[in-house]
Amino acid sequence: xxxxxxxxxxxxxxxxxxxxxxxxxxxxxxxxxxxxxxxxxxxxxxxxxxxxxxxxxxxxxxxxxxxxxxxxxxxxxxxxxxxxxxxxxxxxxxxxxxxxxxxxxxxxxx
Amino acid sequence: xxxxxxxxxxxxxxxxxxxxxxxxxxxxxxxxxxxxxxxxxxxxxxxxxxxxxxxxxxxxxxxxxxxxxxxxxxxxxxxxxxxxxxxxxxxxxxxxxxxxxxxxxxxxxxxxxxxx
Numbered sequence: 001x002x003x004x005x006x007x008x009x010x011x012x013x014x015x016x017x018x019x020x021x022x023x024x025x026x027x028x029x030x031x032x033x034x035x036x037x038x039x040x041x042x043x044x045x046x047x048x049x050x051x052x053x054x055x056x057x058x059x060x061x062x063x064x065x066x067x068x069x070x071x072x073x074x075x076x077x078x079x080x081x082x083x084x085x086x087x088x089x090x091x092x093x094x095x096x097x098x099x100x101x102x103x104x105x106x107x108x109x110x
Numbered sequence: 111x112x113x114x115x116x117x118x119x120x121x122x123x124x125x126x127x128x129x130x131x132x133x134x135x136x137x138x139x140x141x142x143x144x145x146x147x148x149x150x151x152x153x154x155x156x157x158x159x160x161x162x163x164x165x166x167x168x169x170x171x172x173x174x175x176x177x178x179x180x181x182x183x184x185x186x187x188x189x190x191x192x193x194x195x196x197x198x199x200x201x202x203x204x205x206x207x208x209x210x211x212x213x214x215x216x217x218x219x220x221x222x223x224x225x226x
Binding site: 034041042043044045046049089091096097098099100101102103 | 114141143145150151152153154155158160166168169200202206213214215216217218219220
């Protein structure tokens with residue numbers, strides 16, 4: 001069955017550094033990959049979408065890469081800020097369904 | 111726009127009771143879906159709908175029922191609540207494209223359900 005893996009351990013970084021989160025998947029050929037941010041007690045909020053024929057997408061301080069050969073996506077936050085502290089979810093899409101990873105918690109300390 | 115709204119925010123049920131979680135969106139989105147989120151399990155798709163009158167099962171549909179009579183509303187019914195259905199439930203909506211293309215999903219604030 002398809003499997004999506006995100007680091008279960010929290011990622012701790014200092015303010016101003018670049019945070020890199022990883023999303024690996026197996027037994028799946030997604031047409032799309034999305035990244036969401038979720039704060040405690042809130043619903044996920046969409047950040048970026050990248051299609052299978054795209055290698056990289058950027059939005060302000062965010063960058064996502066998608067390597068369908070390695071079956072991996074990397075999500076980067078440059079010049080991180082304490083306000084970036086949250087759980088980040090990757091989601092793989094094909095046809096009419098999205099499958100989510102369990103998420104990685106990011107903690108940015110001042 | 112209110113976006114995606116869900117009611118109630120919190121609910122406690124006894125085993126065997128039934129209830130309906132409400133979800134509404136005012137963005138004229140064709141696609142709507144229900145997820146449950148449990149600690150250590152991530153978001154799991156329960157049911158989804160690609161338009162009024164059309165619904166389909168997701169990964170964990172057992173014990174839940176849905177219908178889609180209007181574009182705006184997509185209620186989730188728990189037929190006979192069980193403790194295993196204790197979870198946080200999120201409704202989401204999005205546009206849909208052709209040939210399986212995908213757009214960002216807008217999530218509601220969630221309903222925290224406890225079944226005793």
